[in-house]
Amino acid sequence: MGEIAAAVPLSQGGLTMQADRLAESGLIERERDERDRRIVRLRLTAAGQDLARRVADARAAGEWDMLAxxxxxxxxxxxxxxxxxxxxxxxxxxxxxxxxxxxxxxxxxxxxxxx
Incomplete structure (x- = not known):
């Protein structure tokens, strides 16, 4: 999660809170590295992937509307x-x-x- 925190305008704590909310909503899951338990990987669930696709589609449609x-x-x-x-x-x-x-x-x- 440290890599994500470095790339977004959130503190490590803020990112953890957002990840908690996404996990509680069933959109992501956390996976600890077996060799280094400090490392936590975030993965989109099927529901998270579906939502990401719908958001991308809606955004693309909006962009095409702007280009009309x-x-x-x-x-x-x-x-x-x-x-x-x-x-x-x-x-x-x-x-x-x-x-x-x-x-x-x-x-x-x-x-x-x-x-």
């Missing part, structure tokens, strides 16, 4: 650009996206945008 105002040619262009971006992210070492030592921007230390 664009002309079809611009929709296709945006779709191609986002596809390229997705492929680029797939081919990128995740540490470069999340580890400040690898060049990622620490959002807690990032300068405010200049107007």
């Amino acid at each position: 105002g664009l002309p079809p040619a611009e929709q296709r262009q945006l779709e191609a650009l986002l596809g390229s971006l997705g492929q680029s992210l797939t081919n990128t070492d995740p540490n470069k996206l999340t580890d400040p030592d690898e060049g990622a921007i620490d959002p807690n230390k990032a300068a405010a945008p200049k107007n």
Whole structure:
């Protein structure tokens, strides 16, 4: 859970409370590492996977609704650009996206945008 806590704007205690709620709701389950009992892995249950799919589908539908105002040619262009971006992210070492030592921007230390 420490890895998740480092990636989200929650304290370790806050993350534990959220995980407790998700587990009580049947959306995740905890699994302790057999070799190192300090390590706790969180896994989505079938219900959690179903909810994640429904949320993703609803979000995608909302995104398409927002794009409806664009002309079809611009929709296709945006779709191609986002596809390229997705492929680029797939081919990128995740540490470069999340580890400040690898060049990622620490959002807690990032300068405010200049107007």
